[in-house]
Amino acid sequence: MKSTYLTKEEEHIYDGEFGWAKQVCMKILVKLGELFDASRLIPIESAHVSGVSYKTLGEAPTDFLEALANAGEKVNVEATLNPQSLDPKYLAVRLPKHLIEMQLKLCKIFERLGFEGSFTCTPYYIKKPRKGAHLAWAESSAVVYANSVLGAWTNREGGPSALAAAIIGKTPDCGIHRAVNRKPKVIAEVRSSLENDVDYGALGIFLGKILEDKIPLIKGLKNPSMEHLKQLGAALASAGMVNMFHYKDEVKTEERLEKIVVEPKDIKETVGELTTVPTQKPDLVFVGCPHCSLHEIKEIANTIGNRKVRDKIEFWICTSRLVKEKAKAYVHKIEASGAKILTDTCAVVTWTDKLGIKTIMTNSAKTAHYAPTLNKVETILAPLRECLKTALKE
Amino acid sequence: MAKCIILHGRGIVEGYCKAQALVSTKPISFLGDVDSETGIIIEKKHDLYGISIKDKVLCFPHGHGSTVGSYVLYSLAKKGLAPKAIINHKADPVIVVGAVIANIPMIEKIDISKIDTGDMVEVDAYKGIVKVLKTEEG
Numbered sequence: 001m002k003s004t005y006l007t008k009e010e011e012h013i014y015d016g017e018f019g020w021a022k023q024v025c026m027k028i029l030v031k032l033g034e035l036f037d038a039s040r041l042i043p044i045e046s047a048h049v050s051g052v053s054y055k056t057l058g059e060a061p062t063d064f065l066e067a068l069a070n071a072g073e074k075v076n077v078e079a080t081l082n083p084q085s086l087d088p089k090y091l092a093v094r095l096p097k098h099l100i101e102m103q104l105k106l107c108k109i110f111e112r113l114g115f116e117g118s119f120t121c122t123p124y125y126i127k128k129p130r131k132g133a134h135l136a137w138a139e140s141s142a143v144v145y146a147n148s149v150l151g152a153w154t155n156r157e158g159g160p161s162a163l164a165a166a167i168i169g170k171t172p173d174c175g176i177h178r179a180v181n182r183k184p185k186v187i188a189e190v191r192s193s194l195e196n197d198v199d200y201g202a203l204g205i206f207l208g209k210i211l212e213d214k215i216p217l218i219k220g221l222k223n224p225s226m227e228h229l230k231q232l233g234a235a236l237a238s239a240g241m242v243n244m245f246h247y248k249d250e251v252k253t254e255e256r257l258e259k260i261v262v263e264p265k266d267i268k269e270t271v272g273e274l275t276t277v278p279t280q281k282p283d284l285v286f287v288g289c290p291h292c293s294l295h296e297i298k299e300i301a302n303t304i305g306n307r308k309v310r311d312k313i314e315f316w317i318c319t320s321r322l323v324k325e326k327a328k329a330y331v332h333k334i335e336a337s338g339a340k341i342l343t344d345t346c347a348v349v350t351w352t353d354k355l356g357i358k359t360i361m362t363n364s365a366k367t368a369h370y371a372p373t374l375n376k377v378e379t380i381l382a383p384l385r386e387c388l389k390t391a392l393k394e
Numbered sequence: 395m396a397k398c399i400i401l402h403g404r405g406i407v408e409g410y411c412k413a414q415a416l417v418s419t420k421p422i423s424f425l426g427d428v429d430s431e432t433g434i435i436i437e438k439k440h441d442l443y444g445i446s447i448k449d450k451v452l453c454f455p456h457g458h459g460s461t462v463g464s465y466v467l468y469s470l471a472k473k474g475l476a477p478k479a480i481i482n483h484k485a486d487p488v489i490v491v492g493a494v495i496a497n498i499p500m501i502e503k504i505d506i507s508k509i510d511t512g513d514m515v516e517v518d519a520y521k522g523i524v525k526v527l528k529t530e531e532g
Binding site: 024027028031032034035050051057059060061062063064065067138158159160161164 | 406407425430460461462463464465466468469472485487488490491494495
């Protein structure tokens with residue numbers, strides 16, 4: 001029994017009149033809609049699909065994606081992809097050949113399905129979604145950023161549901177596609193002055209662990225930059241279920257809400273927990289989780305000056321192809337130092353073990369949260385200027 | 395003498411089958427817990443460790459873990475290694491999507507503690523009904 005209202009055309013797709021591939025995608029949307037009490041499907045302006053890195057997923061998605069591609073199916077809206085497990089310039093020549101082949105096979109299938117080869121976790125730097133636009137995005141950090149900073153509306157999709165939405169061009173109108181569900185459910189009062197990217201990330205991890213799925217109104221942030229909010233959102237999503245936050249003073253709350261107070265010691269302890277080794281000697285300094293903005297690349301280029309990367313340390317700056325292209329003027333300066341600007345990938349979704357990397361220093365709380373498990377490495381969480389200091393000769 | 399228990403739930407993916415139950419008290423993450431080449435549970439901490447889910451009516455509380463787990467169910471089905479039906483206490487998006495793309499009958503809101511591994515089970519996912527045929531012991 002379908003409880004979600006479908007138009008005549010949607011009904012025909014559901015019944016298989018447009019073939020198996022469209023039918024199965026429509027069924028995914030309708031069944032998920034039923035699960036979350038949707039009343040209908042709504043058009044989306046873009047989809048962003050996760051599940052692209054062969055390192056993270058292995059062959060799991062290949063069979064199904066190939067079946068869709070073989071059925072001649074294509075995406076129906078602007079559709080971008082999350083990072084894959086290698087970049088074309090640096091890692092493609094260092095990793096085992098069979099892994100590269102498997103990754104390229106998966107990328108090829110996505111290309112046949114009509115996806116842009118964007119390979120980034122920051123699709124909003126490629127095309128900024130309109131305020132109020134409905135989207136179907138997977139990649140939790142981008143979901144939180146789109147909802148909280150850009151004012152677009154998207155649930156936190158999984159890889160398969162974002163894929164189905166990309167092909168149908170619609171999504172169920174449940175969750176935070178409804179205004180009533182976007183209101184703050186709890187107030188988080190920050191009594192700590194947040195100094196840098198790491199403090200914002202730590203706030204995200206701290207709150208993510210206690211909020212469950214309750215949307216917070218975060219009070220007490222003092223002129224956060226877009227990049228600070230990006231770190232906050234990425235960390236919030238990686239440590240918990242939340243898919244948006246409010247942070248502007250003018251946000252009205254109707255009822256008396258539960259209040260969480262964040263003290264300076266909470267931030268300090270969280271930063272401490274995200275560093276797993278006492279040493280300050282990483283094999284890799286990694287900046288670009290989530291992928292760097294043009295502004296961040298410019299800042300890094302200016303700070304590097306004429307300095308060179310230290311011996312026995314790798315310095316990766318990860319971003320999208322498009323941002324690297326836009327940052328041409330800075331790329332040369334950065335790469336002349338011995339630092340590498342990697343596109344399409346990041347340290348978490350590639351095989352750092354096969355590159356001999358055992359300790360990663362990063363300014364990203366999200367990476368520090370995931371890498372001990374996903375990469376089996378030690379982590380050092382440090383602000384960007386500390387990362388640069390460690391990576392570069394005096 | 396056989397005893398028959400009828401359980402009512404909510405049908406999620408339509409279908410009908412009759413097969414032996416395989417019951418777990420733990421959530422399953424299809425990405426990681428199940429070997430997609432053999433259909434055997436490979437997570438050592440799982441109570442079904444070492445057991446194949448092929449052709450069983452797989453009963454477990456709910457799914458967890460990566461959404462990519464849905465794709466694993468598809469691959470299992472393509473290789474003939476998938477369960478015949480899925481019975482959950484609570485449906486979650488990963489298992490729902492997996493059952494849809496793999497076309498595996500699925501019912502939720504069933505008290506799976508009433509079902510034991512080895513029971514013959516009739517699943518009518520059109521109506522959301524599970525018939526459990528118990529063989530009286532000793």
